[in-house]
Amino acid sequence: MKIALKDGHSTDTKAGDTAGTALSSLGVSGPDVLAAKVDGAVVDLSRPLAGGVLIEPLRFDSAEGREVYRHSSTHIMAQAVKELFPSAQLTIGPALDDSFYYDFAFERPFTPEDLEKIEARAADIIQRNLPITRREFSKQEAIDFFTSRGEQYKVELIQGFPDHEPITAYTQGDFVDLCRGPHLPTTGHVGALKLLNIAGAYWRGDERNPMLQRIYGTSFPTRAEVDAYLARLEEIKRRDHRKVGKELDLISIQDDIGPGLVLWHPKGAAVRLLIENFWREQHIRDGYNLVYSPHTARLDLWKTSGHLDYYRENMFPPMKLEGSEYQLKPMNCPYHIMIYQSHLRSYRDLPIRYGELGTVYRYERTGVLHGLMRVRGFTQDDAHLFCRPDQMEVEVSRVLDFTFFVLQTFGFTEFEVFLSTRPKESVGGDEHWTLATSALEAALKGRRIAFQLDPGGGAFYGPKIDIKIKDALGRSWQCSTVQVDFNNPERFDLSYIGEDGKAHRPIMIHRALMGSIERFFGILIEHYGGAFPTWLAPVQAVVINITDQQQDYVSAVVAQLKAAGFRAEADLRNEKIGFKIREAEKAKVPFMLVAGNREVQNGTLSVRGRSGATLGTMTVTEIVNLLQSELKHTQRELQHTH
Numbered sequence: 347m348k349i350a351l352k353d354g355h356s357t358d359t360k361a362g363d364t365a366g367t368a369l370s371s372l373g374v375s376g377p378d379v380l381a382a383k384v385d386g387a388v389v390d391l392s393r394p395l396a397g398g399v400l401i402e403p404l405r406f407d408s409a410e411g412r413e414v415y416r417h418s419s420t421h422i423m424a425q426a427v428k429e430l431f432p433s434a435q436l437t438i439g440p441a442l443d444d445s446f447y448y449d450f451a452f453e454r455p456f457t458p459e460d461l462e463k464i465e466a467r468a469a470d471i472i473q474r475n476l477p478i479t480r481r482e483f484s485k486q487e488a489i490d491f492f493t494s495r496g497e498q499y500k501v502e503l504i505q506g507f508p509d510h511e512p513i514t515a516y517t518q519g520d521f522v523d524l525c526r527g528p529h530l531p532t533t534g535h536v537g538a539l540k541l542l543n544i545a546g547a548y549w550r551g552d553e554r555n556p557m558l559q560r561i562y563g564t565s566f567p568t569r570a571e572v573d574a575y576l577a578r579l580e581e582i583k584r585r586d587h588r589k590v591g592k593e594l595d596l597i598s599i600q601d602d603i604g605p606g607l608v609l610w611h612p613k614g615a616a617v618r619l620l621i622e623n624f625w626r627e628q629h630i631r632d633g634y635n636l637v638y639s640p641h642t643a644r645l646d647l648w649k650t651s652g653h654l655d656y657y658r659e660n661m662f663p664p665m666k667l668e669g670s671e672y673q674l675k676p677m678n679c680p681y682h683i684m685i686y687q688s689h690l691r692s693y694r695d696l697p698i699r700y701g702e703l704g705t706v707y708r709y710e711r712t713g714v715l716h717g718l719m720r721v722r723g724f725t726q727d728d729a730h731l732f733c734r735p736d737q738m739e740v741e742v743s744r745v746l747d748f749t750f751f752v753l754q755t756f757g758f759t760e761f762e763v764f765l766s767t768r769p770k771e772s773v774g775g776d777e778h779w780t781l782a783t784s785a786l787e788a789a790l791k792g793r794r795i796a797f798q799l800d801p802g803g804g805a806f807y808g809p810k811i812d813i814k815i816k817d818a819l820g821r822s823w824q825c826s827t828v829q830v831d832f833n834n835p836e837r838f839d840l841s842y843i844g845e846d847g848k849a850h851r852p853i854m855i856h857r858a859l860m861g862s863i864e865r866f867f868g869i870l871i872e873h874y875g876g877a878f879p880t881w882l883a884p885v886q887a888v889v890i891n892i893t894d895q896q897q898d899y900v901s902a903v904v905a906q907l908k909a910a911g912f913r914a915e916a917d918l919r920n921e922k923i924g925f926k927i928r929e930a931e932k933a934k935v936p937f938m939l940v941a942g943n944r945e946v947q948n949g950t951l952s953v954r955g956r957s958g959a960t961l962g963t964m965t966v967t968e969i970v971n972l973l974q975s976e977l978k979h980t981q982r983e984l985q986h987t988h
Contacts, residue, residue: 347398359395366391366531369403377535378567379403381414381528388414390480390528406567416441418478418530419539419565424448425521426467427561430460436523437499437549437558444575446565449547449558451499456544456559464561465541475534476518480527488513492524499549500524537567540576553713582819587871588717594876594933596884597718597867606715606722608864613884616913617870618863620882622703624755625727625860632748634701634729639681641705645671650837651680656806660708678704679831679856682730683838686852691842696852697733697741703863704728718868725863731855732840735781738853742789742828745857746811749826752859753815756870757879760816763795766803773807774832782830782853783809807833817873825866829856877934877956880976887914887973888930889951892923892942899946903939903966910970931956936976939969 349368350356359368365382369375369391382389383402388410395401404411420439427434427450439448450456456464483491485507492500503524507513516525518533530536542562549555566572583589591597596614603609610618626636645664648654653661657676664671675681682700691698705725714720733741753761765786768779786809790797797811804810808830814822831854834840841849860866870878880886887907891900900916907914917926923940930938939951951969953961964972 347395349395349399349401352400352402361396362394364391365389365393365395365401368395368401372401374403378405380405380411380530380535383410388528391531392480393528413441414528414530415536416446416565417527418533419536419563420446420448421478421516421518421521421523421525421529422468422471422533422536422539423464423541423561423563424450424523425471425518426464428521430463430467435499436497438503444564445542445562447560447562449549449560451549451556451558456561461541461544461561465539468539468541471519472533472536472539474519475532477532478516478518478529480514480516480529482512482514485509485511485513488515488524491515491522495522536565538569538572539563539565540572542579548713553711578819582872585819585872585875586717587719587868590871590876591718596871599717604722605712606710606720608718608721608723614867616884617878617882618867621863621867625703625752628748628752629701629729632744634699637682637685637700637702639675639678639702639704641707642672642674643680645673647680647684648673651677651683651834652837653677660710662707662709674707675704676706676708678702678706678726678728679730679834680838683834683840683854686732687838687840691732691852693734693842693844693850696842697731697737699729699731701729718864718871721864724865727858727860727863727866729857731857732852733855734842734850735853738782738785738830738855739788739792741855742786742811743792745828745855746789746793746795749813749828749859753813753826756882757873758815758817762814762816762822763790763797764800764803764812764814765790765797766800766805766810766812768804768809769802769806771806772804778832779809782832786811786828786830805829805831807831815869817869818875819872823869825861825869826859827857827861830854831856880936880973883934883936884913885915885933885935886912887937887939887969888917888933888935889914889939889941890917890923890926890930892940894920895943896941896946900941903941903951906966907970907973910973912970912973927954931958937969937973
């Protein structure tokens with residue numbers, strides 16, 4: 347049979363030859379080849395080939411190769427645990443983007459000392475260079491095998507599998523784990539492995555189930571790469587928005603208020619106001635009508651929208667009032683629909699664009715709450731567009747332009763874009779899905795935006811475009827989404843009068859640029875490490891006196907800066923100048939303006955940047971010009987881009 351690489355190089359091989367043998371015959375071999383992709387499916391190098399195929403080697407530089415690498419690392423760690431603690435029961439252990447974990451059931455908590463022993467034993471297993479082999483069981487054979495080994499969690503998993511499909515496991519030495527694979531050829535293919543921490547996790551993510559112990563780790567081909575990753579983790583900890591938010595007095599989440607409910611302190615509120623004002627100004631400029639909606643509505647509204655059917659577990663319990671039930675809103679969509687429905691619409695009225703910074707409430711489980719990134723009450727930068735089918739591509743194109751403009755304004759320049767298509771569970775006919783998907787794809791291609799397909803990843807009511815941003819540490823964050831909706835116009839019987847005088851169904855487009863103000867702010871904090879660009883900084887300049895003799899001068903300078911439109915504060919505390927400068931640097935204030943007797947006499951200030959750079963002595967007018975120059979770039983971008 348014939349096999350070929352993507353570059354067209356091909357050769358003949360015998361039926362039953364392995365993927366590794368086939369690659370070798372094509373001149374592709376070496377310890378850096380981890381697995382293979384055969385006709386789009388990732389397989390072990392030891393997997394026999396069944397027919398003529400397109401084959402591709404997988405190395406650590408590919409996402410699939412890294413997943414195989416870290417999945418095998420997970421098994422190495424699990425083997426180490428079983429060798430040291432034979433009574434520990436195996437559950438599940440997936441690979442993550444740059445790490446992995448495995449959950450264990452054990453009679454006592456693992457300690458840091460245990461973690462050191464496990465890591466040392468894992469290194470030993472790597473040194474043994476054990477072959478990793480695949481084997482198949484029938485369902486009953488698998489149940490009997492893992493029952494004999496006392497692995498009751500594995501047995502529970504197997505019992506949920508289809509009856510007549512083969513079940514696979516992987517063996518390395520005496521260790522056997524239920525697994526679909528694929529895996530590395532040997533344990534020795536892992537270069538360096540590091541265990542990170544221990545956390546708790548409920549079996550199958552259900553708080554009613556037993557609590558397990560989750561061990562996190564990572565692995566790379568070299569120790570240097572592990573060290574670089576650990577340094578990156580330390581930088582992530584340093585930038586953690588919860589830590590920085592407390593240090594800079596931006597936000598807090600307090601038990602007396604409730605988990606997942608955010609208090610915005612004055613400085614955090616100042617940044618939020620800047621974000622919101624920018625959002626409102628740009629939406630008005632882009633042809634949106636701003637609306638407001640209440641925080642609750644009669645339960646019947648959520649029945650009509652389908653949220654009670656599809657979203658009930660994420661909603662707060664309803665409230666009874668005057669014989670009716672009211673529901674805290676988890677979404678803004680139904681309100682915008684009702685505003686659309688309040689008038690008879692003509693084809694000439696469309697498109698209609700409604701925008702709202704609307705606060706919504708969702709019952710997120712306590713275990714998944716995470717600072718600003720996962721909360722129970724948050725403000726969506728929401729918009730809903732109502733358009734004719736022939737307007738859909740143009741409207742999506744406008745939204746894409748608007749999205750990138752907003753994200754770039756806040757300092758994000760790297761993006762990943764995904765087009766998500768029809769899932770198995772969906773509403774609407776093939777015609778609607780084809781029309782909408784084609785419009786989204788045409789909009790992306792028309793803007794020359796590179797994108798990846800996410801087959802089956804669309805919402806049940808329509809396809810969507812998701813945009814992920816990359817922060818300063820290279821992490822991806824899902825923020826922006828554009829979703830086409832056939833369902834709600836049908837549920838609410840929306841219509842417009844066409845040129846033919848007949849009623850027609852509009853297309854509804856859901857759109858968020860930032861996702862939510864809370865989460866976006868959290869991302870901004872970590873992206874900048876709290877050192878916001880001057881236009882976003884809650885305090886742009888702090889004016890500092892050296893002695894009490896300069897108090898009046900400092901107060902006058904602050905008044906001048908405020909009158910010029912800048913956010914300035916005075917630090918008149920009876921502290922040493924060095925201390926006050928360090929405090930301002932810790933607060934990430936862009937500029938420190940110091941006044942001593944000489945500066946008072948000359949009508950100047952000594953100017954320092956937050957990086958510690960001395961910028962010289964300047965008059966107030968020169969300082970105003972300096973601050974304005976810091977803002978000109980942003981203003982120029984706004985004018986040029988939008």
